[in-house]
Amino acid sequence: xxxxxxxxxxxxxxxxxLSVVLGATxxxxxxxxxxxxxxxxxxxxxxxxxxxxxxxxxxxxxxxRYPTYNTNAPQDQWLRLAGLRYFCTFLAEPDSxxxxxxxxxxxxxxxxxxxxxxxxxxxxxxxxxxFTGANPATLYCQKLGGTDIWxxxxxxxxxxxxxxxxxxxxxxxxxxxxxxxDGSAIDSWGLTYKANGVVRGTDLSKVVRYQPAxxxxxxxxxxxxxxxxVGDVDKTLTETDNGSKLTLHVxxxxxxxxxxxxxxxxxxxxxxxxxxxLLPLGEPQFTLGNQTPMPGAGGTETFQFKAVGxxxxxxxxxxxxxxxxxxxxxxxxTFSVTVTVEEPSAR
Numbered sequence: 001x002x003x004x005x006x007x008x009x010x011x012x013x014x015x016x017x018l019s020v021v022l023g024a025t026x027x028x029x030x031x032x033x034x035x036x037x038x039x040x041x042x043x044x045x046x047x048x049x050x051x052x053x054x055x056x057x058x059x060x061x062x063x064x065r066y067p068t069y070n071t072n073a074p075q076d077q078w079l080r081l082a083g084l085r086y087f088c089t090f091l092a093e094p095d096s097x098x099x100x101x102x103x104x105x106x107x108x109x110x111x112x113x114x115x116x117x118x119x120x121x122x123x124x125x126x127x128x129x130x131f132t133g134a135n136p137a138t139l140y141c142q143k144l145g146g147t148d149i150w151x152x153x154x155x156x157x158x159x160x161x162x163x164x165x166x167x168x169x170x171x172x173x174x175x176x177x178x179x180x181x182d183g184s185a186i187d188s189w190g191l192t193y194k195a196n197g198v199v200r201g202t203d204l205s206k207v208v209r210y211q212p213a214x215x216x217x218x219x220x221x222x223x224x225x226x227x228x229x230v231g232d233v234d235k236t237l238t239e240t241d242n243g244s245k246l247t248l249h250v251x252x253x254x255x256x257x258x259x260x261x262x263x264x265x266x267x268x269x270x271x272x273x274x275x276x277x278l279l280p281l282g283e284p285q286f287t288l289g290n291q292t293p294m295p296g297a298g299g300t301e302t303f304q305f306k307a308v309g310x311x312x313x314x315x316x317x318x319x320x321x322x323x324x325x326x327x328x329x330x331x332x333x334t335f336s337v338t339v340t341v342e343e344p345s346a347r
Contacts, residue, residue, distance in 0.1 A: 051111035055088035058207040062107065063087045063171075065161035069150050071174045072158035085161065085185070087177075090201035091170055103190030103201030104161075104175055105208075113209045117145070118184035118191075120218045122204050125195035128286055136286055136299075137188040140195060141178035144219060148176040148188045196287050196299070237337060245338045248307040254278065256305075258317065258335060260286060261298030265321045268301050268335070272316035277341050278305040307341040314338050 052062045065087055069079040086107040091100045109118050121144045128136060129143045141148050150159025160174040167173045176188040190200040235248065236255040248254060258268050268284065281304040303317070319333040 051088075051107045052086070054111055054209075055107060058088075058090075059202065060088040060090045060110075060207075063089045063104065063163055065163055065175070067159070068162040068174070069159045070157040071150075071160050071162065072156060078162070080162070087161070087175075087185075090204075090207075092199075092201050098169070100170060101200040102170075102172065102187075103204065104177070104187040105204060106177070106185040109184040109186065110204075110208055113211075115210055115212070115216065115218075116184035117180035117182050117218070118178065118186040119204070119208050119210050120215070121146070121178070121180070122186060122191060122194055122208075124215050124219050125191075126219050128192070128195055137176060137178075137192040140192045141188050144178070144180075144191075146178040146180045148178050239335060241337060242335050243337070245340070247340045247342060249342050250307050250309065250344045252307045252341075253281070254305045254307070254339070256303040256315075256317070256335070257300050258303075258319075259298060260301035260319070266319055267322070268303070268317045268319050269322075270303065270316075271318050272314055272336075273305075274311065274313035276309050277307070277311040277313040278315060278339060279308045280304070281306055307339075310341055310343060312338065312340045 055062050063086070064084055066084050067081040069081060070077055087104040088107050088110045089102055089104045091102045094100050105118065109116050126143070129139045138148055148160075149155075151157050160176050162174050163171060165171050165173065177185045178188040178191055179185050186204075187200070190204075193200050194204075234252040234254065235246065236257055237244070237246070238257050239259060246254075260267060270280065273280070285302045285304075287300050287302065305315070314336060315338075316334065316336040318329045319335075320327065320329055
């Protein structure tokens with residue numbers, strides 16, 4: 001009997017204590033778990049609760065995105081990875097076709113007053129890397145020391161930062177973000193178009209909180225590998241000059257600017273030239289066109305040569321896919337000019 005009373009007493013104390021604990025006010029000041037459940041599109045933590053209103057005040061919208069692998073496959077095969085991140089997305093005014101370009105930047109990257117690699121990359125764009133036929137946005141991101149690759153360079157599964165909402169005129173469900181070593185992130189295509197003088201969405205230089213009096217020299221700009229500057233070019237040819245003849249003088253610099261579209265796998269390849277007469281300068285450069293800024297749009301591939309010796313040479317380039325070397329190019333995919341180089345002119 002005594003043991004039963006003691007057991008009942010102990011159980012009563014435990015039940016009462018548990019009731020007090022469950023019903024008590026949270027003494028640590030933390031909200032109940034159900035209150036902390038994030039609302040879609042709203043940051044759930046104190047680090048970004050001021051950034052979201054700032055994004056909205058600048059005309060952006062807060063977007064919740066998830067890191068997702070295999071986005072080149074049907075959606076039921078996508079692999080959502082751990083975590084999520086909030087981005088501020090800006091849409092431009094509709095163009096004549098109704099299209100609205102957009103750009104996304106990580107919410108914390110937008111809001112911080114401290115320098116980040118993503119913002120510095122946007123504020124101080126550099127020359128696009130040599131064209132290889134690969135995605136120019138990925139190549140440009142890599143040139144800056146970032147990455148938007150999922151699963152390795154040779155993995156075609158794809159990936160990106162994904163919203164729950166499907167594609168629409170004001171939402172890209174999958175966006176490739178250029179992620180930098182400091183954790184900052186920005187839309188890869190928006191960053192690449194900015195390097196070509198095309199603003200997507202909005203000019204982020206006017207809305208990011210980092211506003212230095214002088215930009216630090218973080219990214220080295222300019223032309224690649226021994227190329228001449230714009231002011232040093234003496235002659236520029238385009239596809240309308242196909243089949244023409246040209247006279248240069250030793251020391252002159254020649255540009256060939258030819259239409260190209262990397263999304264098709266095609267690129268221009270130099271197949272004939274006498275380097276004792278015309279010396280190639282650096283690697284060919286790809287720049288995006290000024291058309292409506294859509295991923296997959298074409299641009300211009302530029303080759304540069306310097307006249308180094310007297311003589312004559314036929315300069316021939318073929319527009320082809322690198323893996324189709326046995327395919328005979330059509331006349332429409334062949335560019336050829338005859339160049340005569342003479343002694344330097346008196347200047």
